[in-house]
Amino acid sequence: MKLNRSVSRFALGAVLLGASAWNTFAAEETLRDLAKERGRYIGAILNSEWFRGDIEPEFEQIHKTQFNTVVAENEMKFDATEPSEGQFNYTYGDKMVQYAKENGMRVRGHALAWHSQVPNWVNNYKGQKEKLLQVLKTHIDSVVGHWKGDVAEWDVVNEAVNDGDHTWRDQGSVWFETIGEEFLDSAFVWAHAADPDAELCYNDYAIEWGLGQGSKAGFVLEQVKRWKENGIPITCVGTQTHIEIAHETTPENVRAFAKALAEYGVTLNITELDIGFPNGSASSLGAADYAKQGHLYRQFMDVFLEEPNMGEFVIWGLTDAHSWLDAQQGKTQGLLWDKQYKPKPAFDSLIVSFKAHPASEVVTPYKLDKDTTSIARHVESPRISASLVGRTLSISGASSAKIELFDMQGRPVFSGKAESSSINLSNIAEGLYVVRIHAGSANLIQRIAIK
Ligand code: G3I
Numbered sequence: 001m002k003l004n005r006s007v008s009r010f011a012l013g014a015v016l017l018g019a020s021a022w023n024t025f026a027a028e029e030t031l032r033d034l035a036k037e038r039g040r041y042i043g044a045i046l047n048s049e050w051f052r053g054d055i056e057p058e059f060e061q062i063h064k065t066q067f068n069t070v071v072a073e074n075e076m077k078f079d080a081t082e083p084s085e086g087q088f089n090y091t092y093g094d095k096m097v098q099y100a101k102e103n104g105m106r107v108r109g110h111a112l113a114w115h116s117q118v119p120n121w122v123n124n125y126k127g128q129k130e131k132l133l134q135v136l137k138t139h140i141d142s143v144v145g146h147w148k149g150d151v152a153e154w155d156v157v158n159e160a161v162n163d164g165d166h167t168w169r170d171q172g173s174v175w176f177e178t179i180g181e182e183f184l185d186s187a188f189v190w191a192h193a194a195d196p197d198a199e200l201c202y203n204d205y206a207i208e209w210g211l212g213q214g215s216k217a218g219f220v221l222e223q224v225k226r227w228k229e230n231g232i233p234i235t236c237v238g239t240q241t242h243i244e245i246a247h248e249t250t251p252e253n254v255r256a257f258a259k260a261l262a263e264y265g266v267t268l269n270i271t272e273l274d275i276g277f278p279n280g281s282a283s284s285l286g287a288a289d290y291a292k293q294g295h296l297y298r299q300f301m302d303v304f305l306e307e308p309n310m311g312e313f314v315i316w317g318l319t320d321a322h323s324w325l326d327a328q329q330g331k332t333q334g335l336l337w338d339k340q341y342k343p344k345p346a347f348d349s350l351i352v353s354f355k356a357h358p359a360s361e362v363v364t365p366y367k368l369d370k371d372t373t374s375i376a377r378h379v380e381s382p383r384i385s386a387s388l389v390g391r392t393l394s395i396s397g398a399s400s401a402k403i404e405l406f407d408m409q410g411r412p413v414f415s416g417k418a419e420s421s422s423i424n425l426s427n428i429a430e431g432l433y434v435v436r437i438h439a440g441s442a443n444l445i446q447r448i449a450i451k
Pocket of ligand 1: 328
């Protein structure tokens, strides 16, 4: 990709001189317009203070002007949407969906199955596998079903890979400890059944460190390969990317990961970017520090725009005045606007990156729909559905179909042809399976329980 050298040299020089010369960009160009022209999405969280009506008016004014995708910091997590068993609370999520509709924004849903922010009533079912499977299925059916067509993309599973040995997070996760690895497959299958048009992501942190032997990203890539082979309907991976200015190799690691995932038709999204400085350093930070931060933000945007397999660039906050970094991460000043809502060099760097990548040169992984504000990814395919009665699997919407059955470890168990829209599965042992049905251009993936 040929960059416009004069723009980048001039831009970098000006950023090093300090942000003031660049605030003019803030007046004329918006990140969302530049992203939309390129069929891409740039977003930021709605902080919990926004939901509580406890945030400065500048926040929303900037947010709806600069971003075309939105995600809730906490308000669509398990503890917020199902605080007690079977009692769902969609109030805050509905508020965000309404805001997104009013402002032409795509909505990310975060997060369906995560070991953290799980209400105690769920943890109390630890050890009861069938009950927890039912709890997870009911949660996903209800929450994804409630926002069907409104939430374009879900973080179906969040942070299921261990730090350190980079295998599954088998400690501190009620889902993994009680159900095992199959909770991930099931979560994706149930989310797809609840909203077949939603993008379904696996989201994690520290997967911006390369694909080397034993790496966390390498483990995630192996799972994506297996899921795709087994017809598990994952469509994207989210790299959270909570980093520091010293992490200079991470943009190119993200590029390599995007290329690797492209082999499987799975998009890579940056889902929680912030580039923080050590806590307590704010008073000693100068123009050169913020220029370096801007340069690293710019490198991520360059990679994002140059890689055809990337769709969303989401920042885990808008202003340094409201950021989890200070309260929980021992960092600070990691975002695009300072505590007085003034744009920092990082904002200008993103503008410069967009301008250095003309829309004609940027590929989108999405199919632009008529108004291009909410970009649909799936090509519409004929609708088919399946139901199991006893041992007979009936397919509606297709007279004949290819049937493949996989056990919950992804091993093929059976394949056959459903003639006159049904097939008998009498010789399949009792148990849980994933059935994949192909009928012409229509595909359906569904969990079935053979009793
Ligand atoms: O809502 C309660 C409030 O009633 C109570 O008074 C207050 C004080 O205890 O706590 C409030 O809940 C807090 C919640 O944020 C809402 O503000 C929790 O204590 C606090 O732990 C929670 O922190 C969130 C954190 O996830 C939890 O793990 C952060 O805001 C949020 O930014 C952070 O986001 C995560 C992503 O979901 C996943 N990736 C990492 C990212 C950063 O940790």
